[in-house]
Amino acid sequence: xxxxxxxxxxxxxxxxxxxxxxxxxxxxxxxxxxxxxxxxxxxxxxxxxxxxxxxxxxxxxxxxxxxxxxxxxxxxxxxxxxxxxxxxxxxxxxxxxxxxxxxxxxxxxxxxxxxxxxxxxxxxxxxxxxxxxxxxxxxxxxxxxxxxxxxxxxxxxxxxxxxxxxxxxxxxxxxxxxxxxxxxxxxxxxxxxxxxxxxxxxxxxxxxxxxxxxxxxxxxxxxxxxxxxxxxxxxxxxxxxxxxxxxxxxxxxxxxxxxxxxxxxxxxxxxxxxxxxxxxxxxxxxxxxxxxxxxxxxxxxxxxxxxxxxxxxxxxxxxxxxxxxxxxxxxxxxxxxxxxxxxxxx
Numbered sequence: 001x002x003x004x005x006x007x008x009x010x011x012x013x014x015x016x017x018x019x020x021x022x023x024x025x026x027x028x029x030x031x032x033x034x035x036x037x038x039x040x041x042x043x044x045x046x047x048x049x050x051x052x053x054x055x056x057x058x059x060x061x062x063x064x065x066x067x068x069x070x071x072x073x074x075x076x077x078x079x080x081x082x083x084x085x086x087x088x089x090x091x092x093x094x095x096x097x098x099x100x101x102x103x104x105x106x107x108x109x110x111x112x113x114x115x116x117x118x119x120x121x122x123x124x125x126x127x128x129x130x131x132x133x134x135x136x137x138x139x140x141x142x143x144x145x146x147x148x149x150x151x152x153x154x155x156x157x158x159x160x161x162x163x164x165x166x167x168x169x170x171x172x173x174x175x176x177x178x179x180x181x182x183x184x185x186x187x188x189x190x191x192x193x194x195x196x197x198x199x200x201x202x203x204x205x206x207x208x209x210x211x212x213x214x215x216x217x218x219x220x221x222x223x224x225x226x227x228x229x230x231x232x233x234x235x236x237x238x239x240x241x242x243x244x245x246x247x248x249x250x251x252x253x254x255x256x257x258x259x260x261x262x263x264x265x266x267x268x269x270x271x272x273x274x275x276x277x278x279x280x281x282x283x284x285x286x287x288x289x290x291x292x293x294x295x296x297x298x299x300x301x302x303x304x305x306x307x308x309x310x311x312x313x314x315x316x317x318x319x320x321x322x323x324x325x326x327x328x329x330x331x332x333x334x335x336x337x338x339x340x341x342x343x344x345x346x
């Protein structure tokens with residue numbers, strides 16, 4: 001359902017978001033550094049708090065329905081973004097990006113991702129407006145993605161350069177070494193591009209691939225392009241600081257893919273039900289709406305999303321803590337055994 005939020009509110013909100021993004025970019029460009037855990041935690045808290053406040057403002061302006069859709073969409077997009085951090089870590093390592101320049105890389109990548117996603121959102125909204133049956137395709141794709149996640153089909157463990165990067169390397173002269181945050185530098189009198197350009201393209205194009213599941217997922221929760229775009233913005237804005245905050249914690253979230261599979265599978269089924277409810281395809285039920293197809297309320301979507309993420313987080317931390325305790329006991333026993341052997345030696 002599309003909820004009519006006032007045009008003035010959408011204009012003010014989008015302007016404020018643009019100003020915030022430009023200010024964030026200016027801060028990163030002015031003082032590139034490796035943020036401390038405290039700094040990262042404060043920024044993540046700020047962006048999460050800002051998203052919560054924005055959702056409450058949406059509730060005050062447009063009512064509970066659009067606010068519920070925003071919170072459900074934001075939580076879904078944020079959880080997908082956390083999963084995407086695994087790939088960002090691999091890309092940074094693969095291209096040996098200097099740690100003090102990683103903030104800028106992430107910030108530029110996020111802005112590129114927002115521009116590309118805005119195009120996806122506009123195109124998706126136009127297609128859905130004309131062809132409701134596309135929800136069948138979106139739903140099937142999300143269910144397929146969920147099954148792949150449950151099957152452990154993870155291609156992110158080893159980053160492979162995509163077509164865009166390989167083409168860029170062929171047509172653009174690139175140096176082997178970085179020159180600070182510069183995209184171009186001078187080597188032996190020649191102006192060449194630095195690996196920073198390749199990294200920007202890698203981050204941007206990789207996030208575009210991520211949008212293939214995140215955009216259908218959010219359209220499964222709301223059809224309002226404004227809410228779709230703002231959920232993506234708030235999910236991506238705190239991603240840069242979250243990258244430095246989580247660090248090794250990412251490896252401890254072992255059940256996050258399972259939670260994402262449940263969420264994507266649930267939204268996929270929701271999309272199929274919605275397509276059935278509004279069915280116009282002549283070869284499905286004679287082109288008539290399928291009355292028995294249930295409408296899943298937004299409160300149930302929120303419950304499934306929050307419950308899946310909470311259970312996955314608690315279970316992941318319990319499993320990794322238990323594994324660490326077992327490893328510590330085994331190491332202690334091994335050291336104790338070694339000491340015993342040493343004392344028996346003549």
